[in-house]
Amino acid sequence: MSRKGNCLDNAAIESFFGTLKAEYFHLNRFDTIEQLKRGIANYIHYYNHQRIKQKLKGLSPVQYRTQAMAVS
Template identity: 80%
Template structure:
């Protein structure tokens, strides 16, 4: 099932790709790397009790 990755790509496109303009492929690649870091480490989700995915996983592993 590809639902998780399809959901991520939909979010990536709506929150990053469609809102920015890129002059070259290198700029796009660097921006996508930055967005993936933001998505995993800084972007809070209400489904994860107000934590980022990394914070949520670390909390679960510490328990």
């Protein structure tokens, strides 16, 4: 993060939380906090390991990072 508190510092995490709310939180109902916690943990795993992105050439973030490390 920059010293002066540049608004772009939070852009990546705000984008993730917006996606989390749109794709998971608002589409489900939770009866307990434990259900919510497990669901968020499952969604984070899905987001990193299974969710493909066009910006990453149709790969998940983990697949893209693994492929990029193999090329280097």
